[in-house]
Amino acid sequence: MADVARRARVSVTTVSHVLNETRFVAPDTREAVLTAVRETGYVPNTVARSLVMSKTDTIGLALSSISNPYFGELAHYLQAEAERYGYSILIGDTRDDPEREFKVARDLHERRADGIILAASPDPGRTLEYLRMRQVPVVLVDRLIGSDLDEVGTENVEATSHLVEHLASRGHTRIAMVSGLAGLATTLERVAGYRLGLERAELPYDDALLRGGSSDAEPARGATAQLLEMPDPPTALIVANNKMTIGAMRALRDAGLSVPADIALVAFDDFAWADLCEPRLTTIAQPHQELAAKALELITSRIDDPDQPARRIRLDPTLVHRNSCGC
Amino acid sequence: MADVARRARVSVTTVSHVLNETRFVAPDTREAVLTAVRETGYVPNTVARSLVMSKTDTIGLALSSISNPYFGELAHYLQAEAERYGYSILIGDTRDDPEREFKVARDLHERRADGIILAASPDPGRTLEYLRMRQVPVVLVDRLIGSDLDEVGTENVEATSHLVEHLASRGHTRIAMVSGLAGLATTLERVAGYRLGLERAELPYDDALLRGGSSDAEPARGATAQLLEMPDPPTALIVANNKMTIGAMRALRDAGLSVPADIALVAFDDFAWADLCEPRLTTIAQPHQELAAKALELITSRIDDPDQPARRIRLDPTLVHRNSCGC
DNA sequence: GGACCTCAGCCAATCGATTTCTGGGCCTCG
DNA sequence: CGAGGCCCAGAAATCGATTGGCTGAGGTCC
Numbered sequence: 001m002a003d004v005a006r007r008a009r010v011s012v013t014t015v016s017h018v019l020n021e022t023r024f025v026a027p028d029t030r031e032a033v034l035t036a037v038r039e040t041g042y043v044p045n046t047v048a049r050s051l052v053m054s055k056t057d058t059i060g061l062a063l064s065s066i067s068n069p070y071f072g073e074l075a076h077y078l079q080a081e082a083e084r085y086g087y088s089i090l091i092g093d094t095r096d097d098p099e100r101e102f103k104v105a106r107d108l109h110e111r112r113a114d115g116i117i118l119a120a121s122p123d124p125g126r127t128l129e130y131l132r133m134r135q136v137p138v139v140l141v142d143r144l145i146g147s148d149l150d151e152v153g154t155e156n157v158e159a160t161s162h163l164v165e166h167l168a169s170r171g172h173t174r175i176a177m178v179s180g181l182a183g184l185a186t187t188l189e190r191v192a193g194y195r196l197g198l199e200r201a202e203l204p205y206d207d208a209l210l211r212g213g214s215s216d217a218e219p220a221r222g223a224t225a226q227l228l229e230m231p232d233p234p235t236a237l238i239v240a241n242n243k244m245t246i247g248a249m250r251a252l253r254d255a256g257l258s259v260p261a262d263i264a265l266v267a268f269d270d271f272a273w274a275d276l277c278e279p280r281l282t283t284i285a286q287p288h289q290e291l292a293a294k295a296l297e298l299i300t301s302r303i304d305d306p307d308q309p310a311r312r313i314r315l316d317p318t319l320v321h322r323n324s325c326g327c
Numbered sequence: 328m329a330d331v332a333r334r335a336r337v338s339v340t341t342v343s344h345v346l347n348e349t350r351f352v353a354p355d356t357r358e359a360v361l362t363a364v365r366e367t368g369y370v371p372n373t374v375a376r377s378l379v380m381s382k383t384d385t386i387g388l389a390l391s392s393i394s395n396p397y398f399g400e401l402a403h404y405l406q407a408e409a410e411r412y413g414y415s416i417l418i419g420d421t422r423d424d425p426e427r428e429f430k431v432a433r434d435l436h437e438r439r440a441d442g443i444i445l446a447a448s449p450d451p452g453r454t455l456e457y458l459r460m461r462q463v464p465v466v467l468v469d470r471l472i473g474s475d476l477d478e479v480g481t482e483n484v485e486a487t488s489h490l491v492e493h494l495a496s497r498g499h500t501r502i503a504m505v506s507g508l509a510g511l512a513t514t515l516e517r518v519a520g521y522r523l524g525l526e527r528a529e530l531p532y533d534d535a536l537l538r539g540g541s542s543d544a545e546p547a548r549g550a551t552a553q554l555l556e557m558p559d560p561p562t563a564l565i566v567a568n569n570k571m572t573i574g575a576m577r578a579l580r581d582a583g584l585s586v587p588a589d590i591a592l593v594a595f596d597d598f599a600w601a602d603l604c605e606p607r608l609t610t611i612a613q614p615h616q617e618l619a620a621k622a623l624e625l626i627t628s629r630i631d632d633p634d635q636p637a638r639r640i641r642l643d644p645t646l647v648h649r650n651s652c653g654c
Numbered sequence: 655g656g657a658c659c660t661c662a663g664c665c666a667a668t669c670g671a672t673t674t675c676t677g678g679g680c681c682t683c684g
Numbered sequence: 685c686g687a688g689g690c691c692c693a694g695a696a697a698t699c700g701a702t703t704g705g706c707t708g709a710g711g712t713c714c
Binding site: 328329339340343344347349350371372373374375376377378379380 | 669673
C-alpha cells in the first residue's frame with residue numbers, strides 16, 4: 001500500500017480512502033491512486049485489515065468429517081450462504097471426538113473466526129465452556145443440546161415417531177432400530193422418537209430391537225446382522241443415518257434377505273443414490289439448504305448483536321417415500 | 328498479551344518468548360507468565376502473528392463444489408493432511424466457473440493463504456495468470472493442465488483406454504461414453520483415453536457414441552437417453568464421473584434396460600453406495616487419500632522453497648470390478 | 655483586508671504480536 | 685580493582701492496514 005501511495009504521490013491514508021470509498025477524494029487524485037493500484041498489481045492485505053478492524057470476515061466450521069455426505073452437503077450450503085454475507089469459511093474436522101473438537105474450536109478462535117458453527121460431539125462440555133468464556137459467537141447445528149446458545153437443527157423426535165407409527169400401521173409389530181453414536185444429541189432424539197412411536201402405536205418396547213451402530217457402516221452391519229439372527233427377527237428396520245445404512249444394507253444382502261418382501265427398511269438421510277439402490281430406499285431427507293441458511297442467519301445476527309436472546313430453530317425433515325418401506 | 332505481561336510483571340517480549348519457547352527465560356519468570364496466562368484465559372491472536380510473520384499457516388482450497396462426493400472426499404483428506412503439517416484449510420467453491428474461480432483465488436490470496444490448491448475450471452487462464460504474477464504457491468489437483476506448476480492427479484488416458492480395451496475383449500463393439508464438462512482437463516483426457524482404447528482394440532470411432540454429460544446428473548441422463556434411442560444402440564457404456572452416473576442409471580432404468588444383460592456399465596469415481604446399486608457398479612476408484620497426501624507434500628515444499636522446479640505426479644486409479652460390467 | 659469556512663489530504667496512533675538491539679546486575683579472572 | 689562475560693529481560697521497531705485530528709490552500713463575506 002505504501003508502494004501504491006508513493007507511486008500515486010499521495011499518502012497511504014488517501015489510498016485507503018479511495019479503496020474503501022470511505023471519504024471523498026478529488027477525482028484526479030482518485031484516478032491517480034487507481035492507476036497506481038493497477039500498475040503495481042496491489043492486493044490488499046486482509047490480515048492487516050483484520051488486525052485493526054478486529055474482525056476477519058471468517059466463519060469457522062467445526063463439523064464431523066465432511067466426507068460424510070450429510071455434512072459435506074451441509075458444508076457446501078453453509079459455504080454458499082456464508083459467501084452471500086461476505087464471509088469465508090475455515091473448516092475443522094472434529095471426527096465427533098470431544099478432544100479433537102476442543103482443539104478445533106480453540107484453533108478457530110485463535111485464528112479469530114468471527115463466529116463458529118458447531119455440530120457438537122457426544123460430549124461437548126469443555127468446548128462450549130471454552131467458547132462461552134471467551135464470548136465467541138456460536139451456533140449449534142444438527143446436534144442441539146438445548147443450551148443458551150443459538151441452535152438450528154432437524155426435528156427428530158416426531159419424525160422418528162411418525163415413522164414408527166407408519167410402519168406399525170402397515171402391520172409391523174417387530175420394528176427394530178440401528179441407532180447412531182452414543183451420546184450424540186441426534187441419536188438420543190431419534191431413539192426417543194422411536195420409543196415414543198412404539199408407545200403411540202401401543203407396541204411393546206423390546207430392548208433387543210434397539211442396537212447401536214456407532215454412526216458408521218461397519219458397526220451398523222454388525223448390529224444389523226445381530227438383529228437378523230434373533231429367534232424372532234424384526235420385520236422392519238429403521239437406520240438412523242446414511243453411513244449406517246450402507247452397513248445395514250450389506251448385512252441384509254449377506255443374509256440373503258430381500259427388501260421390502262422380507263423386511264422393510266427406512267433410513268435417515270436422503271442422498272442422490274437412494275433411488276438407485278435395490279430396492280429404492282425410503283428415506284428421511286433433512287433440509288440441508290434451509291439448515292445452512294438459518295445457521296448463517298443466526299450466526300451473522302449473533303455477531304452483529306452478541307447480547308440478543310438465543311434462538312432455537314427446528315426444521316422438519318421430509319419423508320421421501322420410495323420402495324424399501326413396502327408401501 | 329499486554330494484559331498477561333502486566334499481570335506477570337514482565338514485558339510482552341518475555342511473554343512472547345515464554346509462549347513460543349524462543350529464548351531461555353528464568354524458571355520463576357516463566358512460571359509467573361504461565362500462571363498469568365492461565366488466570367487471564369489468554370488466547371494468542373494469530374492474526375497479529377500472521378502479520379509480522381507474513382504467513383498464516385493456512386492453505387486455500389479452490390475446488391469444484393464439495394457437495395460432489397469426489398471433491399468432498401478429497402477435501403476431507405486434504406484437510407486431514409494439512410493438519411499434519413500444521414495448516415488449516417480455507418475453502419472456496421469455484422463451481423467450475425472461470426469467473427468464480429478467479430474471485431475465489433483472489434479472495435484466498437487477499438486473505439494471504441500460504442498456498443493454494445486448485446482444481447482448475449475449464450478455462451483457468453486468468454486465475455493462473457493472476458496467481459503467477461503474485462508468485463502465490465499453487466498446486467493443481469485433479470485437473471492438470473501441464474503448465475509450469477506443481478500438479479497431482481489421476482492417470483486418465485491409460486485408465487480409460489484399458490477400460491475400453493477390456494470391454495472390447497468381452498465382445499463389445501458398440502462402446503459409448505458420456506463425457507464430462509467440456510474443456511475440463513479430466514474430460515479431455517478421458518475422451519482421449521476412450522479414443523485410444525478404440526484404436527487399440529481396432530474398433531471404429533463413432534462420433535455418435537460420444538456424448539457430453541456436462542459432469543452433472545440431468546444432462547447425463549439426457550445424453551444417455553439419446554444414446555439408447557439410436558437405431559444401433561451401444562452395448563456398453565462408460566460414464567466419466569460420479570454425478571453423471573446417477574443420470575445414466577436413471578436413463579437406463581427409464582428405458583427398462585437391465586444392466587449388464589442389456590448393456591454393460593462402467594463408471595468413473597467409486598463411492599460407498601456403488602456396491603449397493605442394482606447391479607453392483609464396476610467403477611474406477613481414484614486414490615483420494617494419496618492424491619491429498621501428495622498435494623500437501625507438494626504445496627508445503629513449494630511454500631518452503633518457491634524456486635524449486637515443478638513436479639508433476641500422476642497416480643493410477645484402481646478398477647473396482649463388480650457386476651455392472653458383465654464380466 | 656482580515657476573519658472564517660470548506661476542501662482535500664497528511665500525520666501519527668493503533669491493532670497484537672515478533673524480534674533486534676540494548677543494558678543492568680553479577681561473576682570471574684588477571 | 686577493573687574489564688570482560690554471562691544471564692535475563694526490556695525498549696522499540698516492525699508487519700500493513702484504518703481512522704481521528706490537524707493543516708494549508710483557496711474562497712467567501714462584510
